[in-house]
Amino acid sequence: MTKILQINDLTYRKNNQTILKNVNLSLDKGHFVGLAGANGAGKTTLMRLIVGVAKGYQGGIVVNGQPADVARKSFVSYSDELRGFKDSTSIKDIQLFYRLVYPDFDSERYQELAEFLNLTGTKRLGSLSKGMRERLMIALTLARKAPLYLLDEPFSGIDVMSRKKIVRGMLNWVDQSSTVIISSHHLEEITNILDTLVIIKDQTIFDCRSTDELVEQEHCSVEEYFESIYDTLPEDDVQK
Ligand SMILES: Nc1ncnc2c1ncn2[C@@H]1O[C@H](COP(=O)(O)OP(=O)(O)OP(=O)(O)O)[C@@H](O)[C@H]1O
Numbered sequence: 001m002t003k004i005l006q007i008n009d010l011t012y013r014k015n016n017q018t019i020l021k022n023v024n025l026s027l028d029k030g031h032f033v034g035l036a037g038a039n040g041a042g043k044t045t046l047m048r049l050i051v052g053v054a055k056g057y058q059g060g061i062v063v064n065g066q067p068a069d070v071a072r073k074s075f076v077s078y079s080d081e082l083r084g085f086k087d088s089t090s091i092k093d094i095q096l097f098y099r100l101v102y103p104d105f106d107s108e109r110y111q112e113l114a115e116f117l118n119l120t121g122t123k124r125l126g127s128l129s130k131g132m133r134e135r136l137m138i139a140l141t142l143a144r145k146a147p148l149y150l151l152d153e154p155f156s157g158i159d160v161m162s163r164k165k166i167v168r169g170m171l172n173w174v175d176q177s178s179t180v181i182i183s184s185h186h187l188e189e190i191t192n193i194l195d196t197l198v199i200i201k202d203q204t205i206f207d208c209r210s211t212d213e214l215v216e217q218e219h220c221s222v223e224e225y226f227e228s229i230y231d232t233l234p235e236d237d238v239q240k
Pocket of ligand 1: 014015017019037038039040041042043044045046
């Protein structure tokens with residue numbers, strides 16, 4: 001089976017701090033993967049490295065067979081924080097930008113997502129609440145027909161009832177052959193769609209297992225297992 005993601009001996013340092021070290025990770029196509037770790041574990045950094053936004057790493061990152069940063073970008077739909085847009089930009093114009101920049105952007109799928117997520121095109125970015133902004137990011141990210149999706153804490157500002165609905169809906173919007181990596185501090189809300197769990201701890205991949213295997217081998221739920229790993233508060237400082 002073709003790998004969608006292959007990371008070999010990845011080490012990343014920033015401002016003389018080791019953020020990730022000796023990361024090895026291999027994921028197949030067609031999976032829902034939870035990326036878990038305490039605050040500052042390196043989840044966002046890993047996503048930024050995969051999509052090619054963070055540079056200057058050691059080791060290899062291959063997405064869909066492509067190691068080059070630019071080629072990787074075209075295969076990855078990443079939920080960035082829309083920092084590049086002014087507050088006065090309308091949702092409609094952001095959608096237009098995505099349509100022009102990403103050849104895999106599916107306008108029909110976007111319309112369905114926007115309707116489902118109650119997004120109004122005439123609204124301006126600056127007028128959106130945190131939750132509405134996150135809904136927009138989810139719609140834009142999933143409207144691309146990419147083989148790999150990276151969703152970084154996509155639901156943190158979204159109310160609980162909507163979260164459940166969105167999590168269930170995700171299975172319909174993503175092609176079966178695509179892989180979705182979701183980072184979340186609320187594993188209990190996404191475990192029902194996950195089939196794989198990746199845990200980052202001590203700047204590296206601590207565990208990567210199918211959730212079925214994990215439950216069978218550890219005799220507990222995915223959330224209980226994750227909590228047992230972090231039974232003490234993480235240290236504030238990063239190892240030099
Ligand atoms: N630009 C930067 N310069 C220096 N250190 C950074 C930078 N960005 C992140 N870091 C450090 O890298 C580590 C990993 O941060 P990252 O944001 O990837 O963690 P995270 O797992 O996504 O955390 P959270 O769950 O809190 O969002 C942290 O120790 C953070 O302080």
